[in-house]
Amino acid sequence: KDDFWSLSAGLSFVNEVAANWSLVGSASYYGKYNADETRFDTDTLDGAIGLRWAKDRDSVTTALQVQQYNVDGDSFRESAGGVVQWQHDLSQRTQVSLFAQLADLSYPDPSQSIRDARRTIFGVATAHAYSGGSPVVFASLYGGEEKEDADNVPHLGHKPVGVRLGAQWRLAPGTHLFVNASAERRTYGGVDPLFLVEREDTQLDVSVVLNYTIRATTWSVRPQVTFTDNDSNIEIYTFRRTVAQIGLRYDF
Numbered sequence: 043k044d045d046f047w048s049l050s051a052g053l054s055f056v057n058e059v060a061a062n063w064s065l066v067g068s069a070s071y072y073g074k075y076n077a078d079e080t081r082f083d084t085d086t087l088d089g090a091i092g093l094r095w096a097k098d099r100d101s102v103t104t105a106l107q108v109q110q111y112n113v114d115g116d117s118f119r120e121s122a123g124g125v126v127q128w129q130h131d132l133s134q135r136t137q138v139s140l141f142a143q144l145a146d147l148s149y150p151d152p153s154q155s156i157r158d159a160r161r162t163i164f165g166v167a168t169a170h171a172y173s174g175g176s177p178v179v180f181a182s183l184y185g186g187e188e189k190e191d192a193d194n195v196p197h198l199g200h201k202p203v204g205v206r207l208g209a210q211w212r213l214a215p216g217t218h219l220f221v222n223a224s225a226e227r228r229t230y231g232g233v234d235p236l237f238l239v240e241r242e243d244t245q246l247d248v249s250v251v252l253n254y255t256i257r258a259t260t261w262s263v264r265p266q267v268t269f270t271d272n273d274s275n276i277e278i279y280t281f282r283r284t285v286a287q288i289g290l291r292y293d294f
Contacts, residue, residue, distance in 0.1 A: 044078050048074045052069065052071065071085065086110070087112075090106065099131040101128070104124065117150045120148050121148075122145065125143040127141040135170055137168065137169045138166070138168045141167065142162075142164050145160070156198065161186065163186035165184030166182065168180065175212065176211050178209065180206075181205070181208075187201045188202070190231075197230055197231060197232040199232075204227070207222070216254065217255070218252075221251075222247075228245070241274060244274075245271070248268070251266045260292060262291045
């Protein structure tokens with residue numbers, strides 16, 4: 043158990059470059075800093091750049107994505123890949139989409155490079171806004187594979203299948219409540235050489251966020267509670283975690 047504080051920042055843009063075509067991009071940073079166990083401090087850098095085509099009720103977005111995940115100031119995992127998404131408006135309040143994502147995961151530390159893998163995900167999603175714009179609900183289903191690069195280590199790869207559900211309510215002007223839940227089942231590809239069983243995990247995540255925008259400003263206060271429960275047939279991978287935090291956000 044440890045206390046921590048975090049810092050995040052991000053920006054995104056959409057720039058029309060031709061009829062029906064836009065250049066889109068984003069960059070973000072998230073750092074988590076522990077009070078005592080500073081050797082487990084982490085920070086994540088994400089970037090994406092791509093194109094979006096939109097006409098009538100349809101849009102297609104394709105983008106390149108990169109990520110660097112650091113632990114204690116050193117690069118632990120790097121990711122490079124891309125995503126493509128088709129979105130269709132069934133009505134003014136209902137959308138459906140299909141998406142595919144590919145990422146090559148690499149671990150710069152030679153002692154961890156055996157974990158290098160290629161991750162592919164395919165999914166479908168939908169969102170609906172009720173009359174008056176509140177609540178907004180969404181759901182998605184996805185599945186895929188994280189295939190290890192190295193030979194003879196199938197226990198390091200896995201196949202995830204998951205579902206995500208969420209809703210957003212406008213409680214009052216400038217005040218919104220977000221509730222999200224997800225479940226993911228991961229089946230690993232081979233017998234673990236230490237525990238002599240094929241690992242299977244089921245992870246549940248629930249988060250509740252209240253966003254309050256301070257009147258006449260672009261500052262907002264965001265108290266949040268997140269709960270994670272990972273159940274595994276290998277005991278050392280079973281855990282429960284509850285995180286409560288309060289964030290201060292500035293939009294410009």
